[in-house]
Amino acid sequence: DTGVSQDPRHKITKRGQNVTFRCDPISEHNRLYWYRQTLGQGPEFLTYFQNEAQLEKSRLLSDRFSAERPKGSFSTLEIQRTEQGDSAMYLCASSSGTGGGSNYGYTFGSGTRLTVV
Amino acid sequence: GQSLEQPSEVTAVEGAIVQINCTYQTSGFYGLSWYQQHDGGAPTFLSYNALDGLEETGRFSSFLSRSDSYGYLLLQELQMKDSASYFCAVMGYGQNFVFGPGTRLSVLP
Numbered sequence: 467d468t469g470v471s472q473d474p475r476h477k478i479t480k481r482g483q484n485v486t487f488r489c490d491p492i493s494e495h496n497r498l499y500w501y502r503q504t505l506g507q508g509p510e511f512l513t514y515f516q517n518e519a520q521l522e523k524s525r526l527l528s529d530r531f532s533a534e535r536p537k538g539s540f541s542t543l544e545i546q547r548t549e550q551g552d553s554a555m556y557l558c559a560s561s562s563g564t565g566g567g568s569n570y571g572y573t574f575g576s577g578t579r580l581t582v583v
Numbered sequence: 584g585q586s587l588e589q590p591s592e593v594t595a596v597e598g599a600i601v602q603i604n605c606t607y608q609t610s611g612f613y614g615l616s617w618y619q620q621h622d623g624g625a626p627t628f629l630s631y632n633a634l635d636g637l638e639e640t641g642r643f644s645s646f647l648s649r650s651d652s653y654g655y656l657l658l659q660e661l662q663m664k665d666s667a668s669y670f671c672a673v674m675g676y677g678q679n680f681v682f683g684p685g686t687r688l689s690v691l692p
Contacts, residue, residue, distance in 0.1 A: 563678075
């Protein structure tokens with residue numbers, strides 16, 4: 467297993483366009499998380515899945531954001547009608563989430579850097 | 584809700600010991616975690632504390648006091664490669680980590 471993969475690494479889009487990002491987690495991890503990070507800040511929680519079920523979504527997440535995890539494997543994050551304020555690094559992470567201790571630790575992907583112009 | 588506080592910057596010299604503190608407020612508590620992030624890289628997991636006390640992993644140790652809502656990361660024998668941002672993160676009832684604002688550690692030769 468090569469870890470958590472995210473695609474694309476970079477995305478430049480015009481304001482108002484829709485974008486979709488993909489995340490492939492570590493195969494034996496049943497939990498998958500999406501975070502957003504801007505320069506100089508900590509990662510900000512967006513949403514998470516346990517298997518295919520979306521268990522929590524941040525109240526900060528507008529209706530323009532949607533995430534899916536069909537069949538409990540890869541996940542996609544879509545942003546509709548992008549705004550300049552959406553420019554950030556979008557990070558995906560996975561964890562096994564069970565057994566305690568280091569199993570709660572996240573393995574992050576390298577992220578997708580979104581620039582909205 | 585949850586909130587975390589940590590110093591914005593810390594500077595130390597190679598070979599020294601540095602402690603990065605974290606205080607938190609959370610509704611429900613499962614554990615406190617620490618992550619390291621180099622510029623341009625992804626956060627990497629360092630430690631997780633669910634119970635009070637000190638956990639040691641090589642040069643890094645992490646401490647938790649649940650009664651004080653406080654933890655710290657201790658880095659010993661600092662190396663230049665330790666220059667990075669360090670984030671504390673708390674897991675509450677939401678079963679996801681909420682991250683602090685980060686502490687930028689600069690290690691000087």
